[in-house]
Amino acid sequence: MAAAAPAAEVRPRAATAPGPSRLVTALLVLPAGLWYLFLLVLPIAIVLLFSVGNRGETGGYAGGFTLDNYQGAFRNSGPFVTSLYLAIAGTLLCLLIGLPLAYFIATRGGRRKTLFIILLVVPFWTSFLIRTYAWLILLGRDGLAGVGVDLTGNDAFRLLGTDAAVLLGLTYGYLPLMVFPLYVTLERMDRTLVEASKDLGAGRWATFRQVTLPIALPGLITGSILVFIPMMGEYVVPQILGYGQTFTIGSALVLRFLEFRDWPAGSAMAVGLIFIMFVTITFYLWFTNRGRRGREQSVV
Amino acid sequence: MADQGIGEHLQHIGETRVSRRGFLAASGFTAMSAYLAACGGGGSAPALFMYNWADYVDLDNIAEFKKRFNISDANFTYDTYPSNEELFAKLQGGATGQYDICCPTAEWTPALVEEGFLEKIDWSKVPNAKYINPQFKGLWWDPNDEYQLPKDWGTTGISMRTKVVTEDVRTWKDFFDIAPKYSGRIVIVDSPGDVFTAPLKALGYSLNSVVPEELEQARELLMGLAPHVLALNSDTYEEPMKTEEAVLGLTWTGGIDELISDPSTADTKYVIPEDGTLYWMDTWVILKGAPHLEMAHNWLNFIHEPEIQARETETNAYATPNDEAKKYIDPAILADTTIFVPQEVVDSGLLEAAKDVSLDPLRQEIWEQFKSSIGG
Numbered sequence: 098m099a100a101a102a103p104a105a106e107v108r109p110r111a112a113t114a115p116g117p118s119r120l121v122t123a124l125l126v127l128p129a130g131l132w133y134l135f136l137l138v139l140p141i142a143i144v145l146l147f148s149v150g151n152r153g154e155t156g157g158y159a160g161g162f163t164l165d166n167y168q169g170a171f172r173n174s175g176p177f178v179t180s181l182y183l184a185i186a187g188t189l190l191c192l193l194i195g196l197p198l199a200y201f202i203a204t205r206g207g208r209r210k211t212l213f214i215i216l217l218v219v220p221f222w223t224s225f226l227i228r229t230y231a232w233l234i235l236l237g238r239d240g241l242a243g244v245g246v247d248l249t250g251n252d253a254f255r256l257l258g259t260d261a262a263v264l265l266g267l268t269y270g271y272l273p274l275m276v277f278p279l280y281v282t283l284e285r286m287d288r289t290l291v292e293a294s295k296d297l298g299a300g301r302w303a304t305f306r307q308v309t310l311p312i313a314l315p316g317l318i319t320g321s322i323l324v325f326i327p328m329m330g331e332y333v334v335p336q337i338l339g340y341g342q343t344f345t346i347g348s349a350l351v352l353r354f355l356e357f358r359d360w361p362a363g364s365a366m367a368v369g370l371i372f373i374m375f376v377t378i379t380f381y382l383w384f385t386n387r388g389r390r391g392r393e394q395s396v397v
Numbered sequence: 398m399a400d401q402g403i404g405e406h407l408q409h410i411g412e413t414r415v416s417r418r419g420f421l422a423a424s425g426f427t428a429m430s431a432y433l434a435a436c437g438g439g440g441s442a443p444a445l446f447m448y449n450w451a452d453y454v455d456l457d458n459i460a461e462f463k464k465r466f467n468i469s470d471a472n473f474t475y476d477t478y479p480s481n482e483e484l485f486a487k488l489q490g491g492a493t494g495q496y497d498i499c500c501p502t503a504e505w506t507p508a509l510v511e512e513g514f515l516e517k518i519d520w521s522k523v524p525n526a527k528y529i530n531p532q533f534k535g536l537w538w539d540p541n542d543e544y545q546l547p548k549d550w551g552t553t554g555i556s557m558r559t560k561v562v563t564e565d566v567r568t569w570k571d572f573f574d575i576a577p578k579y580s581g582r583i584v585i586v587d588s589p590g591d592v593f594t595a596p597l598k599a600l601g602y603s604l605n606s607v608v609p610e611e612l613e614q615a616r617e618l619l620m621g622l623a624p625h626v627l628a629l630n631s632d633t634y635e636e637p638m639k640t641e642e643a644v645l646g647l648t649w650t651g652g653i654d655e656l657i658s659d660p661s662t663a664d665t666k667y668v669i670p671e672d673g674t675l676y677w678m679d680t681w682v683i684l685k686g687a688p689h690l691e692m693a694h695n696w697l698n699f700i701h702e703p704e705i706q707a708r709e710t711e712t713n714a715y716a717t718p719n720d721e722a723k724k725y726i727d728p729a730i731l732a733d734t735t736i737f738v739p740q741e742v743v744d745s746g747l748l749e750a751a752k753d754v755s756l757d758p759l760r761q762e763i764w765e766q767f768k769s770s771i772g773g
Contacts (some may be wrong), residue, residue, distance in 0.1 A: 342771055
């Protein structure tokens with residue numbers, strides 16, 4: 098699913114040059130093409146097909162054509178709203194933490210840049226699931242929540258099973274995906290532009306808004322999409338750190354496929370998820386591009 | 398546990414003696430490892446591919462079996478699933494032919510048979526089946542005893558830390574009554590069949606009811622309970638009970654008996670509700686298209702050898718249906734009423750066997766509403 102958005106950007110352009118170079122292009126594109134065909138296009142086609150089918154007698158998929166699944170999938174908008182809220186809040190948090198961090202590493206990192214980048218990557222050496230379980234201990238009664246109990250004197254004080262814990266887990270898990278693209282764009286930024294801006298009388302804020310931010314924008318957009326998409330479909334973090342109290346689309350999908358054995362209902366919901374992500378991301382790209390055009394015009 | 402490392406904690410989650418509802422992650426490796434094992438297995442070398450709940454077979458017994466039947470490590474696989482629902486979904490997704498045996502809860506057997514997933518057991522190869530108490534034979538799950546060999550059984554009930562929960566809780570009705578008082582400190586297994594037991598039994602109905610009026614009343618009770626629930630947790634419900642994060646639970650006995658025997662949590666209590674509850678039985682079945690049919694039968698026979706079976710009971714801490722094995726079980730475990738339900742309870746008819754009603758649309762709707770409302 099995470100590949101859905103970049104797919105549009107990565108789509109190979111047809112080679113215009115004749116002869117052997119066309120063959121080379123075809124060969125270069127072949128692995129990615131097969132990948133997208135078999136692991137993106139085909140699965141989505143299957144999901145679409147299942148989403149209009151009927152459930153089998155003992156579960157699974159039994160063919161046919163009906164739109165009831167879509168009616169059922171959207172009857173309760175709760176999970177969609179929860180996921181959207183978590184993904185947006187998580188993306189904003191990643192941005193709030195990631196932008197200053199990337200800016201710091203890119204501009205003030207000096208000789209330690211590589212070290213900082215390695216430190217960012219280190220958590221990825223351990224599985225995401227294990228790291229999430231680790232938070233279970235840190236936030237649990239023997240950890241922070243225990244301190245909370247002592248401080249507040251409230252014996253029922255807890256962090257696990259709250260939206261805050263889920264947001265923390267999401268932000269922690271996906272932050273590097275926000276930092277890397279931001280770092281890359283900021284690292285390549287021509288520092289003399291900032292100096293020029295200051296020479297021309299712009300203050301820190303104006304320089305940031307009119308020089309640094311527009312330059313960082315491509316990284317910001319990539320980073321936001323990279324963290325937004327997995328957060329939208331996230332299942333593990335709400336399940337483990339949220340104790341399942343935060344009922345996301347991921348939870349609803351698992352419920353349909355693995356508990357209700359209702360593949361068509363699950364597929365319809367998955368299509369709904371893809372649709373919502375598509376709309377959100379299109380709107381986001383349109384909005385940020387519009388902003389960029391607007392600013393460029395105002396500067397000119 | 399403050400002084401425990403992360404590794405130790407994870408290991409604990411993975412190895413908890415009695416938690417048969419295993420680790421979320423384990424299931425991800427299943428298909429792949431079976432495939433690899435199949436590749437490495439090489440023709441007719443003795444082998445057995447098992448698909449089971451996590452940590453549900455004694456490791457010494459596995460070692461003994463491998464030794465006795467000359468099976469190399471690579472040719473014995475033990476893959477895991479966390480719920481019957483997922484086992485079924487994986488089989489529907491095409492996992493048949495990869496495994497020899499698995500271990501569903503008995504009420505799933507009819508559906509598995511209907512889907513054609515199971516092989517009939519050749520009883521002439523499983524003489525040790527004679528030790529199974531007749532009480533566990535010819536049940537509606539498998540009326541002619543064709544497909545399943547009982548593994549172990551247990552109950553769903555109320556567990557509590559009596560140090561905090563001071564009320565005398567005896568029934569499901571009590572459970573619902575005191576729930577608001579312990580709001581946010583109640584843990585419940587993530588299993589619809591077990592959860593529906595509580596309201597339906599409190600109302601005096603069958604726990605398998607699919608009667609709309611009865612289910613609507615159950616919905617009311619469940620939705621009244623939902624805001625007070627801390628978590629739905631089948632894998633490690635004993636963990637929050639241990640730290641007193643949760644003090645009241647709708648649970649199985651696995652893990653709870655560990656708390657009871659640990660001095661620091663000995664105030665833990667498990668109650669079989671007097672308004673009746675569910676009893677479950679897990680069973681060994683052979684999968685259709687099993688690559689090692691002969692070895693699968695060998696396993697079924699091996700595991701019910703009285704001494705081997707006694708070791709199973711001591712490891713898993715669930716009651717055995719094998720009468721002969723009881724002679725070899727540690728008397729302390731045999732006397733533990735959490736594990737072995739007292740005979741008078743069995744005779745009183747308090748226990749009702751579960752049917753597979755998981756596909757009933759109204760139940761599904763209520764379950765989703767409940768599940769998405771916990772914690773308020």
